[in-house]
Amino acid sequence: MLLEGKKLLVTGVLMDSSIAFHVAKIAQEQGAEVVLTSFGRTMKITSAIARRLPQTPPIVELDVTSPDDLAALPDRVREHVPHLDGVLHSIGFAPPGAFNFMEATWEDVATAVHVSAYSLAALAKAALPLMSAGGSVVGLTFDARFAWPVYDWMGVAKAAFESTNRYLARDLGPKGIRCNIVAAGPIRTTAAKSIPGFERFEQEWGTRAPLGWDVNDALPTARACAALLSDWFPATTGEMVHVDGGFHAMGV
Numbered sequence: 001m002l003l004e005g006k007k008l009l010v011t012g013v014l015m016d017s018s019i020a021f022h023v024a025k026i027a028q029e030q031g032a033e034v035v036l037t038s039f040g041r042t043m044k045i046t047s048a049i050a051r052r053l054p055q056t057p058p059i060v061e062l063d064v065t066s067p068d069d070l071a072a073l074p075d076r077v078r079e080h081v082p083h084l085d086g087v088l089h090s091i092g093f094a095p096p097g098a099f100n101f102m103e104a105t106w107e108d109v110a111t112a113v114h115v116s117a118y119s120l121a122a123l124a125k126a127a128l129p130l131m132s133a134g135g136s137v138v139g140l141t142f143d144a145r146f147a148w149p150v151y152d153w154m155g156v157a158k159a160a161f162e163s164t165n166r167y168l169a170r171d172l173g174p175k176g177i178r179c180n181i182v183a184a185g186p187i188r189t190t191a192a193k194s195i196p197g198f199e200r201f202e203q204e205w206g207t208r209a210p211l212g213w214d215v216n217d218a219l220p221t222a223r224a225c226a227a228l229l230s231d232w233f234p235a236t237t238g239e240m241v242h243v244d245g246g247f248h249a250m251g252v
Helices: 019-029 042-050 067-078 106-130 152-175 199-208 219-229
Strands: 007-010 033-038 059-061 086-089 136-141 178-184 240-243
Touching (some): 033 042, 086 106, 106 136, 136 152, 136 219, 152 178, 178 219
Parallel strands (some): 007 033, 007 086, 033 059
């Protein structure tokens, strides 16, 4: 099996339609042992959704903006698994004000960048004591090379996220740890539902993507994440893999 014996930390499981949920499901089906993270009021939601996985995984407390939670992560994870072979970063948030580019306050922007970009480095650093050569960090993005409608400062945060991935690849590569991200097309996740006007992406994507696109199907993206968490890409790092039906390669 693709992930036989792997110990994986998966963040961002909030719905059974989410990419993170499907990554956790595929990982278990492919032989991995999975630990989830959640925090605060969402812990109850994650606990309920976790029971829909093939095996109900343990959940550790982690708010990626909390220095205390980040410092405690290794000990919390060791209560369930002795080490980690991979980490999935599926975390993003921006206040409503961040979706108005010209009017957003620095407080709105700072929150978006902290949660949606800096957290990738924070999570990788927190997990590092548990990881050794051969480990893999995988994140999720919405291709930030372009100025998208309605995405605004979240798009800027994602650009920072993508750059962060490259710097992590530089600094963790000598330790044998790979860092890659998957650029997914629009999927009806919790994060997408919080973006006003996100349906504009949904309307265009299916017609312009040469392979077509199903906004309700997170499985193709989850499979790409699972592959990057496996040993099948041993010499790939700092990469952004598109799983978008080919939309990114098309012109007008």
